[in-house]
Amino acid sequence: xxxxxxxxxxxxxxxxxxxxxxxxxxxxxxxxxxxxxxxxxxxxxxxxxxxxxxxxxxxxxxxxxxxxxxxxxxxxxxxxxxxxxxxxxxxxxxxxxxxxxxxxxxxxxxxxxxxxxxxxxxxxxxxxxxxxxxxxxxxxxxxxxxxxxxxxxxxxxxxxxxxxxxxxxxxxxxxxxxxxxxxxxxxxxxxxxxxxxxxxxxxxxxxxxxxxxxxxxxxxxxxxxxxxxxxxxxxxxxxxxxxxxxxxxxxxxxxxxxxxxxxxxxxxxxxxxxxxxxxxxxxxxxxxxxxxxxxxxxxxxxxxxxxxxxxxxxxxxxxxxxxxxxxxxxxxxxxxxxxxxxxxxxxxxxxxxxxxxxxxxxxxxxxxxxxxxxxxxxxxxxxxxxxxxxxxxxxxxxxxxxxxxxxxxxxxxxxx
Amino acid sequence: xxxxxxxxxxxxxxxxxxxxxxxxxxxxxxxxxxxxxxxxxxxxxxxxxxxxxxxxxxxxxxxxxxxxxxxxxxxxxxxxxxxxxxxxxxxxxxxxxxxxxxxxxxxxxxxxxxxxxxxxxxxxxxxxxxxxxxxxxxxxxxxxxxxxxxxxxxxxxxxxxxxxxxxxxxxxxxxxxxxxxxxxxxxxxxxxxxxxxxxxxxxxxxxxxxxxxxxxxxxxxxxxxxxxxxxxxxxxxxxxxxxxxxxxxxxxxxxxxxxxxxxxxxxxxxxxxxxxxxxxxxxxxxxxxxxxxxxxxxxxxxxxxxxxxx
Ligand SMILES: Nc1ncnc2c1ncn2[C@@H]1O[C@H](COP(=O)(O)OP(=O)(O)O)[C@@H](O)[C@H]1O
Ligand SMILES: [Mg+2]
Numbered sequence: 001x002x003x004x005x006x007x008x009x010x011x012x013x014x015x016x017x018x019x020x021x022x023x024x025x026x027x028x029x030x031x032x033x034x035x036x037x038x039x040x041x042x043x044x045x046x047x048x049x050x051x052x053x054x055x056x057x058x059x060x061x062x063x064x065x066x067x068x069x070x071x072x073x074x075x076x077x078x079x080x081x082x083x084x085x086x087x088x089x090x091x092x093x094x095x096x097x098x099x100x101x102x103x104x105x106x107x108x109x110x111x112x113x114x115x116x117x118x119x120x121x122x123x124x125x126x127x128x129x130x131x132x133x134x135x136x137x138x139x140x141x142x143x144x145x146x147x148x149x150x151x152x153x154x155x156x157x158x159x160x161x162x163x164x165x166x167x168x169x170x171x172x173x174x175x176x177x178x179x180x181x182x183x184x185x186x187x188x189x190x191x192x193x194x195x196x197x198x199x200x201x202x203x204x205x206x207x208x209x210x211x212x213x214x215x216x217x218x219x220x221x222x223x224x225x226x227x228x229x230x231x232x233x234x235x236x237x238x239x240x241x242x243x244x245x246x247x248x249x250x251x252x253x254x255x256x257x258x259x260x261x262x263x264x265x266x267x268x269x270x271x272x273x274x275x276x277x278x279x280x281x282x283x284x285x286x287x288x289x290x291x292x293x294x295x296x297x298x299x300x301x302x303x304x305x306x307x308x309x310x311x312x313x314x315x316x317x318x319x320x321x322x323x324x325x326x327x328x329x330x331x332x333x334x335x336x337x338x339x340x341x342x343x344x345x346x347x348x349x350x351x352x353x354x355x356x357x358x359x360x361x362x363x364x365x366x367x368x369x370x371x372x373x374x375x376x377x378x379x380x381x382x383x384x385x386x387x388x389x390x391x392x393x394x395x396x397x398x399x400x401x402x403x404x405x406x407x408x409x410x411x412x413x414x415x416x
Numbered sequence: 417x418x419x420x421x422x423x424x425x426x427x428x429x430x431x432x433x434x435x436x437x438x439x440x441x442x443x444x445x446x447x448x449x450x451x452x453x454x455x456x457x458x459x460x461x462x463x464x465x466x467x468x469x470x471x472x473x474x475x476x477x478x479x480x481x482x483x484x485x486x487x488x489x490x491x492x493x494x495x496x497x498x499x500x501x502x503x504x505x506x507x508x509x510x511x512x513x514x515x516x517x518x519x520x521x522x523x524x525x526x527x528x529x530x531x532x533x534x535x536x537x538x539x540x541x542x543x544x545x546x547x548x549x550x551x552x553x554x555x556x557x558x559x560x561x562x563x564x565x566x567x568x569x570x571x572x573x574x575x576x577x578x579x580x581x582x583x584x585x586x587x588x589x590x591x592x593x594x595x596x597x598x599x600x601x602x603x604x605x606x607x608x609x610x611x612x613x614x615x616x617x618x619x620x621x622x623x624x625x626x627x628x629x630x631x632x633x634x635x636x637x638x639x640x641x642x643x644x645x646x647x648x649x650x651x652x653x654x655x656x657x658x659x660x661x662x663x664x665x666x667x668x669x670x671x672x673x674x675x676x677x678x679x680x681x682x683x684x685x686x687x688x689x690x691x692x693x694x695x696x697x698x699x700x701x702x703x704x705x706x707x708x709x710x711x712x713x714x715x716x717x718x719x720x721x722x723x724x725x726x
Contacts, residue, residue: 075608105610116605120623130609132619181609 003050004217005074005185010047010083010093012069012241015040018081031240043069044080045241051234053184054215058232060222060264066241067221071189074219075108076100087185105134109178113190115170117162123149123173124158130181148180149173151210168199175207179214189221204230225264229253229273237261249273270390271356276349279389280370280379286338288313293338294330297321306382308367310346311338315376317369319344351378355390362386436563448567455519455573455580462515471502474511482684486691490684497680506655506677513644513654513681516572520579520640524587525633527580532591532629533617542592549585557582557646565650575652583639590632594625630693637689641682655681 013021021040024033031042044066051057059067072078074085076092085092090103109130117126125132128145136144149155152172154165162170171191178186192200204227211218222228228235229249236246237260245257253273256262284304286297288311297309307323319342329341347361348369361368362383370379466474475498483491501510535542561578568574598621606620622629648656655677662671 077604077608101610101612103610104608110605110608112601112605114601116599116601118602118605118620118624129606129619133606133609133611133615177609187608 001052004053004055004087005051005219006084006086007047007049007074008084008086010070010073010080010085011045012043012066012073012078013040013081014043022082042066042241043078044073047083047238047241047243049236049243049246051185051217051219053217055233056211056218056220056231058220058222058228058235059238060225060228060232060235061238062223065238067223067238068189069241070238071110071187071219071221074185074187075104075110077110105130105181107183108185108187109181109183110187110189111171111174111178111191113193115162115167115174115194117170117173117177119162122159122161123154123165126162126173127158127176127180129177134181145176145180148176151179152176152206166199167195168203171195171203175210179216183216185217185219187219187221190223191220192227193223200227207231225268226272229268237264250278269356270392271359272354274355274389275351276353276355276358276368276370276381277351277379279355279385280351280381281385283310283369283377283380285310285312285377287311288318288338288342294326297338298323298326298330306367310367310369310377310380311342312377315374317346317348317371317375317377318342320346320366320369322366349381355386358386436566440563441566445567452568452573452577455523455576458522459515459519459572459576462518463512466511466515467508469511471498471507475499475502478684482688486687490687490691493687494684497684501677501680504673504677506658506673509653509655509658509674510677510681513656513678516576516579516644516647516652516654517637517640517681517685520576520583520643521633521637523576523580524584524636524640528584528587528632528636529591529629532588532632533595533622535588535592536595536621537613545588545592549588552581553585557643561646561650570651572652574650575647575656578650579640579643579647582643583636586635586639587629587632590635591625591629594628594632595621597628598624627693630689634686634689634693637685638682641678641685644678 011018011022015021015038017038017040020038021034021042024038024040025042025045029037035041047070049057059070061067069078073080073083074092080093083093087103087107090099092100092103095103118129121129124142124145127148128136128141131141131144146155146158149158152175154169154172154176157165157169157173162173165173171194174191178188192203195203208231220228220231222231229252232249234246235249235252236243237252237257238244239260245252245261247255250273252261253265253268253270256265284300284306286293286300286309290296293311297311301307301309301323308320309323310320311318321338321341321343325341326338343366346369347364347366348371349358349361351370351372358368358381362381365383367383368381368386369377370381372378469477475495478498479491479495482494501507531545535545557578560581564574564578564581568577602620602624603616606616611619644652644654644656645659646656648654648660655674658674659671659678662668662674
């Protein structure tokens with residue numbers, strides 16, 4: 001599939017002599033060395049990436065790492081020194097002012113860190129700004145602005161002024177302004193950075209909720225790794241103007257590319273990053289009505305070194321049996337019917353349940369069933385796998401066979 | 417003692433004389449005369465209007481404007497001050513001065529605001545304009561009365577032209593300042609949504625700079641008032657002339673009366689224009705809203721709500 005936005009080898013060097021800085025970069029000099037020697041500031045160096053339609057691409061980095069500069073090259077607010085930025089057929093980095101304006105009016109809008117609402121315009125007029133610039137009539141402008149405000153839950157404030165609203169509400173107006181022209185791409189430069197943590201959480205949830213409906217292509221800038229991991233379909237970690245790693249949340253947390261990323265990832269909430277599918281193993285099951293089911297179950301548990309096993313009935317999860325109870329029932333009392341010892345109250349989760357919601361289920365001591373959309377058993381999670389993944393220990397021991405790792409990565413693939 | 421003057425003497429006065437007399441006047445006099453035409457027209461119209469308007473109607477009108485813009489106190493002051501001016505027998509002179517002031521300020525705005533906008537948008541223009549403004553503000557106004565008389569003659573209009581030159585700098589400076597001080601992220605936002613330069617100016621920069629521009633207009637107005645007496649030197653009439661002739665004839669009474677008239681007029685105009693700039697400190701109203709609010713009915717407190725509802 002063709003990407004919605006393609007960035008190729010973009011550089012931004014602030015100063016009169018970018019070629020000197022480029023020489024410096026070729027000699028692997030650091031940003032600071034280059035500044036000391038040539039007086040040029042490297043804002044962005046050799047950044048390339050693709051963003052597909054409907055994806056949230058998050059750029060994460062510390063302050064000064066070049067995030068704002070990069071995101072401003074994407075709509076031409078800062079023209080890159082070198083490189084290409086392709087939105088459909090237009091190369092934003094090398095097109096006429098006229099063309100660039102057209103792209104901004106029709107395809108790409110922006111939400112700013114400090115909201116940047118126009119204080120002399122009402123909330124509705126702010127939301128309608130892009131439409132007014134496009135030359136839409138007053139009535140349709142107002143209707144669309146109200147619809148956009150409705151989406152962010154602020155229609156009631158349409159005729160207030162921005163300074164009468166709280167920070168969170170102001171940023172909703174910022175978002176409504178960005179959405180009102182129905183652009184394909186939304187640039188968000190630390191949009192929640194100026195909000196209190198509680199409001200920030202709320203806005204993150206709301207963005208995800210909106211995105212389910214709107215399916216915009218979003219470039220989201222943040223300095224907060226937890227935010228990046230929560231929102232990003234793909235995440236780029238930026239340092240000194242360069243991408244040090246690009247990947248999904250789980251890839252980055254599981255395999256940090258270098259010490260810099262590892263230091264970031266060290267203290268994040270792994271429970272929110274990883275989901276059930278990540279630690280699930282391919283289920284080993286017995287059929288409820290099978291002949292010699294009890295013996296077979298015992299054999300399987302011995303073979304795989306398990307002390308509990310799931311029992312299915314056709315496609316349905318019937319329950320689980322534990323080795324202890326089954327062994328007692330079968331050997332001492334001679335009964336071979338599984339349903340006698342079947343535990344039907346089993347912990348069941350779905351594939352995308354985050355790990356931090358599995359604590360409760362895992363503490364029961366039974367393996368957790370992972371059900372797919374139709375309620376079939378898609379995987380099983382051993383309780384200790386949850387805890388070892390949360391503590392950041394290598395997960396190889398929890399996933400003993402290559403077979404099973406494959407299964408779980410196949411599941412990950414399906415999710416995307 | 418030896419001094420540089422023993423070695424070289426520069427006949428600067430002769431040079432200037434010959435520049436103005438032999439170059440500017442013969443070559444450009446028609447041009448300068450043509451420049452007067454719009455000023456003459458506006459002044460003639462305003463002067464006729466204010467002299468035609470009955471005193472009571474004018475007083476009622478200005479009091480209403482003062483009330484709507486600056487509140488009750490200023491309105492009461494306006495009423496009393498205008499009555500007082502009428503009673504000391506200076507009504508007609510005051511109207512002449514007022515038309516001169518309004519004409520000067522109008523032309524200052526017409527020239528100064530676009531020039532201020534231009535300097536705000538181009539560093540190069542500012543680089544040229546700024547030293548000129550500095551010179552304009554430091555040259556004593558008497559100095560350019562002579563060339564003005566040579567180029568424009570004497571009378572009301574040359575007086576107004578001298579006033580325009582003297583009062584122009586603040587409006588240019590503050591327009592420039594107001595536009596340059598508009599928050600960078602708002603400019604960026606306007607740009608990010610695809611605004612043209614005109615849309616940016618009209619939708620964002622000008623409305624947000626309006627308060628500062630109004631402050632500039634107020635300063636320009638005050639400078640214009642301070643030129644009233646000086647302009648009388650080259651033939652302008654009104655209250656300035658009353659003061660000037662009072663001085664010449666050592667008629668302390670007339671000079672004082674004229675002076676009080678100028679001060680009262682200055683206070684009224686200052687209060688009204690100041691409150692135009694300060695009003696709705698947060699939501700700077702558009703020029704249209706400002707104008708409309710001056711004529712809308714209701715108490716001053718209402719208009720904020722009215723503005724919002726609109
Ligand atoms: N207009 C500019 N002129 C010179 N240097 C700049 C300019 N804008 C940004 N920089 C520099 O570029 C680097 C990246 O800045 P920025 O993109 O704002 O980082 P971030 O948004 O990640 O905090 C910084 O070193 C900053 O000092
Ligand atoms: Mg930034």
